Amino acid sequence: VIPADPPLVAQAARAWRFRCGVEREAEARFARLAGWLARAGLPGPLVELCRRSSADEGRHARLCAELTERHGGEVPAPPVEPPAVLAPAGLPPRAVLLYEAVAACCVTETGSVGVLTALLGAVRGGSLRRALRTLAADEVRHSRLGWAILAAERERGTGALLGEHVPAMLAASIEPDLFRPGVPGPELDAGEDPALLELGVLPRSLRREVFVRTTTEVVLPGLEEGGVDISPARAWLRERLVAPGPGKSE
Numbered sequence: 099v100i101p102a103d104p105p106l107v108a109q110a111a112r113a114w115r116f117r118c119g120v121e122r123e124a125e126a127r128f129a130r131l132a133g134w135l136a137r138a139g140l141p142g143p144l145v146e147l148c149r150r151s152s153a154d155e156g157r158h159a160r161l162c163a164e165l166t167e168r169h170g171g172e173v174p175a176p177p178v179e180p181p182a183v184l185a186p187a188g189l190p191p192r193a194v195l196l197y198e199a200v201a202a203c204c205v206t207e208t209g210s211v212g213v214l215t216a217l218l219g220a221v222r223g224g225s226l227r228r229a230l231r232t233l234a235a236d237e238v239r240h241s242r243l244g245w246a247i248l249a250a251e252r253e254r255g256t257g258a259l260l261g262e263h264v265p266a267m268l269a270a271s272i273e274p275d276l277f278r279p280g281v282p283g284p285e286l287d288a289g290e291d292p293a294l295l296e297l298g299v300l301p302r303s304l305r306r307e308v309f310v311r312t313t314t315e316v317v318l319p320g321l322e323e324g325g326v327d328i329s330p331a332r333a334w335l336r337e338r339l340v341a342p343g344p345g346k347s348e
């Protein structure tokens with residue numbers, strides 16, 4: 099049952115629509131990554147898991163499309179272009195592959211698991227809870243895929259090339275204004291409303307909290323374990339935790 103508060107429902111529709119696009123992009127990204135893994139000679143089970151992840155994301159996109167429509171939103175058009183390669187230009191091919199896996203799985207998928215776990219703690223029942231459980235179970239596997247690829251590359255030392263890029267990966271996994279102080283406006287106010295939880299959307303302050311916790315407790319220790327220097331990421335996060343003054347954007 100969807101509450102009648104139109105700004106909240108519209109906010110939820112936007113959130114599910116956005117997720118639908120993210121899932122579609124992930125579907126294409128995992129399909130491409132599976133090919134890269136196979137060509138680089140990574141273990142077959144990892145290639146298989148990556149292909150399966152792509153299929154999972156296709157299902158997630160359909161699920162998110164349904165939820166978008168249920169909230170009165172319009173499903174986005176399917177992407178026509180392949181997703182942009184995540185690594186900046188100039189890295190060797192092996193590091194481009196690892197960058198993609200670390201950014202998409204270790205950072206983004208682990209972040210999604212954090213968000214979904216928080217939502218599951220708040221959404222009481224019904225089809226929304228079932229949808230969130232499906233998403234959470236799959237995203238946990240996708241996150242593990244990244245950690246397994248990082249471990250498989252440990253001996254080669256490829257992870258050492260990624261340390262300075264982890265801040266960019268973290269920044270790309272959140273909305274640009276997550277750490278900016280709220281500015282008054284109907285949209286942001288709706289984005290802060292705790293009633294959003296019932297619609298499967300984390301209010302901003304909670305998203306911030308979940309992101310910081312997931313990053314410090316799971317992502318950064320895991321990356322360090324995989325041979326990635328996490329001091330640039332720690333510095334990046336520290337800067338964000340110092341309450342920024344109004345107007346300070348970066």
Ligand SMILES: [Fe+2]
Nearest residue numbers: 121124155158
């Ligand atoms: Fe997904």
Ligand SMILES: [Fe+2]
Nearest residue numbers: 124207237240
């Ligand atoms: Fe995923």
